Amino acid sequence: MASGRSEKELQGVTMLGHKTDYPTDYAPQVLEAFDNKHPDNDYFVKFNCPEFTSLCPMTGQPDFATIYISYVPDKKDGRVQVFEVVSV
Secondary structure, three states, rough: OOHHHOOOOOOOOOOOOOOOOOOOOOOHHOOOOOOOOOOOOOOEEEEEEEEEEEEEEOOOOOOEEEEEEEEEEOOEEEOOOOHHHHOO
């Protein structure tokens, strides 16, 4: 179980532990949400990707960046697997 969560708490989280096909256009189905175990507590979830690289669609030249995401979840939280492909 991930993070001490029960199978019931992980219902609907289907991509965890499986290979993911990453679409090249907008695909909201890649994002998964689950109930926040502590919705009454404010806490930060942080994701840092210091080595984000991509190819410019116009020139084909590489672009480099650092992505910082910080948020305070409310009733739902989410997985950031959609960004895992960029940190490989």
